[in-house]
Amino acid sequence: xxxxxxxxxxxxxxxxxxxxxxxxxxxxxxxxxxxxxxxxxxxxxxxxxxxxxxxxxxxxxxxxxxxxxxxxxxxxxxxxxxxxxxxxxxxxxxxxxxxxxxxxxxxxxxxxxxxxxxxxxxxxxxxxxxxxxxxxxxxxxxxxxxxxxxxxxxxxxxxxxxxxxxxxxxxxxxxxxxxxxxxxxxxxxxxxxxxxxxxxxxxxxxxxxxxxxxxxxxxxxxxxxxxxxxxxxxxxxxxxxxxxxxxxxxxxxxxxxxxxxxxxxxxxxxxxxxxxxxxxxxxxxxxxxxxxxxxxxxxxxxxxxxxxxxxxxxxxxxxxxxxxxxxxxxxxxxxxxxxxxxxxxxxxxxxxxxxxxxxxxxxxxxxxxxxxxxxxxxxxxxxxxxxxxxxxxxxxxxxxxxxxxxxxxxxxxxxxxxxxxxxxxxxxxxxxxxxxxxxxxxxxxxxxxxxxxxxxxxxxxxxxxxxxxxxxxxxxxxxxxxxxxxxxxxxxxxxxxxxxxxxx
Ligand code: AHR
Numbered sequence: 001x002x003x004x005x006x007x008x009x010x011x012x013x014x015x016x017x018x019x020x021x022x023x024x025x026x027x028x029x030x031x032x033x034x035x036x037x038x039x040x041x042x043x044x045x046x047x048x049x050x051x052x053x054x055x056x057x058x059x060x061x062x063x064x065x066x067x068x069x070x071x072x073x074x075x076x077x078x079x080x081x082x083x084x085x086x087x088x089x090x091x092x093x094x095x096x097x098x099x100x101x102x103x104x105x106x107x108x109x110x111x112x113x114x115x116x117x118x119x120x121x122x123x124x125x126x127x128x129x130x131x132x133x134x135x136x137x138x139x140x141x142x143x144x145x146x147x148x149x150x151x152x153x154x155x156x157x158x159x160x161x162x163x164x165x166x167x168x169x170x171x172x173x174x175x176x177x178x179x180x181x182x183x184x185x186x187x188x189x190x191x192x193x194x195x196x197x198x199x200x201x202x203x204x205x206x207x208x209x210x211x212x213x214x215x216x217x218x219x220x221x222x223x224x225x226x227x228x229x230x231x232x233x234x235x236x237x238x239x240x241x242x243x244x245x246x247x248x249x250x251x252x253x254x255x256x257x258x259x260x261x262x263x264x265x266x267x268x269x270x271x272x273x274x275x276x277x278x279x280x281x282x283x284x285x286x287x288x289x290x291x292x293x294x295x296x297x298x299x300x301x302x303x304x305x306x307x308x309x310x311x312x313x314x315x316x317x318x319x320x321x322x323x324x325x326x327x328x329x330x331x332x333x334x335x336x337x338x339x340x341x342x343x344x345x346x347x348x349x350x351x352x353x354x355x356x357x358x359x360x361x362x363x364x365x366x367x368x369x370x371x372x373x374x375x376x377x378x379x380x381x382x383x384x385x386x387x388x389x390x391x392x393x394x395x396x397x398x399x400x401x402x403x404x405x406x407x408x409x410x411x412x413x414x415x416x417x418x419x420x421x422x423x424x425x426x427x428x429x430x431x432x433x434x435x436x437x438x439x440x441x442x443x444x445x446x447x448x449x450x451x452x453x454x455x456x457x458x459x460x461x462x463x464x465x466x467x468x469x470x471x472x473x474x475x476x477x478x479x480x481x482x483x484x485x486x487x488x489x490x491x492x493x494x495x496x497x498x499x500x501x502x503x504x
Contacts, residue, residue: 002434004408007391014387020346022380023065028073030317035363036353053367055117057359062380067122067348072096075128075180082106098305100313127171128181132195143203173214185224189231196235209289210236216265225272238289244296254401256428259332266340290347295326296356318355322370325462331375331498332426335411341387368471375498382422385415419444421503427493441487449503454482458497
């Protein structure tokens, strides 16, 4: 049993838990929209064709914001194709994913889905094949009450009230050579600055996300952020970060330590943003919208789009099956996002349904939760109040990618209203259980804290993955070892595990 000690003090907080940390992403990609959220043939479909079972699971997952409509897709998208009578909507080739889009779901349907599901939309504009004017047209359609061409078009389409969308992304991954209309940092910086300026003239209340590098592996990572922010600093609020942690490649030890990389990534983007702040003598801070993150098995065949004359509607793409180790990594990435809550102000688990997703569906059939659903849902529900600084004293293990890494990682939140504390922790050891100890006496002055709930997600076979036939054999289970004795919490957690301990 490896000993791990966490040190918490309510006086030392990082910042508030932000609801927008628990966002997700719906792209017109594979079966995320068609047969994912939208499936008119399904038994649970509502009057708009949306699957109620998926809506229910999205609520259970605790999703706050949903980014839409892409992703790579947005860089070739004409939003006007997706509004108005369905019979008049064109089918278009989607060059990003070599698919066809019949435009049966567009802006108005998505907004209806978002309203019903209770999520905040986060809209991306096309800065690949399009520019300032189309972004303004879209903003006018969404946010102007009426009396203008596009706002009256929205009303004529049956949506009297403006959507008043707050969060807007200025394109997607504009540095990636795979992106339609990708740009140099200088080209993008000018376009993003002018688009942002114009959009703010139309609606000064919006919050804008400018594209950071599409990954920390990009050769221009860091300098891209500096160049883009030097031009856009006063016109935007956030810079995006995207990261996917993938394939064990036979190196489970490094894979389980993926959050080390996420921490480093956040630190680097923050440093680039603060460099521009200093050099430009700005007072405000630019924070991070980590609007694409997940585990993604990019080398698997299902990540390869169709080719040649095959342009299918809603092909099976990026339908990764997640195992228990993946859930532990996703849980650890959530820990990283939360502990960086001072600079990460929004995040989107990519994506929501079928496409590298926590929720899976069969067309017209069953739906189920993948393993990664559970850490996300638990953290979204129980991370409340302030994120506390956590001192971690733990033995280390060696990884090929990151060197020596602590076997355990954790974050804690405390609700100042109720004094309730939630601790989220992973054990990355492949073989050893650990005993986590926390002196909790300083956390409350109102009597003793007691264990309200303690669960662990693990399995002797960490490669177990949920399927339509069996999605419940491995779930977060009660961990009865958690106890508070003389003001010290101890809990024994198994190897390769995600754990939540709630005290009240
Ligand atoms: O989420 C899948 C894809 O990953 C998105 O379309 C793109 O933005 C990223 O490269």
